[in-house]
Each structure stands twice: as C-alpha cells, then as structure tokens.
Amino acid sequence: QVQLVESGGGLVQTGGSLRLQCAASGRSLSTYILGWFRQAPGKEREFVAFISWSARNIYYADSVKGRFTISRDNAKNTVYLQMNSLKPTDTAVYYCAAGSVSSSDPKRYAYWGQGTQVTVSS
Numbered sequence: 001q002v003q004l005v006e007s008g009g010g011l012v013q014t015g016g017s018l019r020l021q022c023a024a025s026g027r028s029l030s031t032y033i034l035g036w037f038r039q040a041p042g043k044e045r046e047f048v049a050f051i052s053w054s055a056r057n058i059y060y061a062d063s064v065k066g067r068f069t070i071s072r073d074n075a076k077n078t079v080y081l082q083m084n085s086l087k088p089t090d091t092a093v094y095y096c097a098a099g100s101v102s103s104s105d106p107k108r109y110a111y112w113g114q115g116t117q118v119t120v121s122s
Helices: none
Strands: 003-007 010-013 018-025 033-039 046-051 058-060 068-073 078-083 092-099 109-112 116-121
Touching: 003 092, 003 109, 018 033, 018 092, 018 116, 033 068, 033 078, 046 068, 046 078, 058 068, 078 092
Parallel strands: 010 116
Antiparallel strands: 003 018, 018 078, 033 046, 033 092, 046 058, 068 078, 092 109, 092 116
8 A cells, every 4th residue: 555645735825836845654655656636626636747656757738838837756655746836726725646557548547645735926
C-alpha cells in the first residue's frame, strides 16, 4: 500500500506561484508513475501532468504547459508540482496519484492523496 499526502496549496493572486509537494509512505515510489490531477467544483477530475519513475518521460496538459513543472525525488519519496503564472482557471483541489502506467486517465492510477486546495484570485 502507498499513502500519499499533498501539501503546499493556498491562496495566491493571478500571476503568482505555488509549489505543491506530495510525500509518500508505506512503500517506495521509485518504480511508480506519478501524476498530478485537479478538480474544480462541479467539474470532472482533470489531468495536469505525469512523470515516469526515471523522470525521462514527462507529459503536461496543454492548459498548464510552459507554466507548471513536475519533478520527483525518489530518495525522498516525493513528487513536486511547481506552478507559475497562475490563473483563476487553475483554481481547484489538486491531487497526486501513483500508478504503473504512463497515462492521463485517472482510472489508471491506483493510489491517491486527499488533495490540497489551490485558489487563484483575480
């Protein structure tokens, strides 16, 4: 089993930055694909980015490409999401997830954190 805990969310103004962090316990994340997803009120969960275990394969949603950066530290069992140039449309609960397949489909991820709220004010 893998337990994931996100942190780093908060309230920020348009154009600001936040760095989300997701720490794992219970099992090493070193062989897992790690992803970030988000869900705004009344909307479906949306893919943001994923990173392979070696960090050689990274993929972003078009909506965040060039603004967000995903990274991981396998030694610390942690994945990060650096978010720059934030927009009000980025407001959502952000979730990290771990799975065995590189995918933007949330159904392909077996483990999920509880989420952290990101609010971007205009």
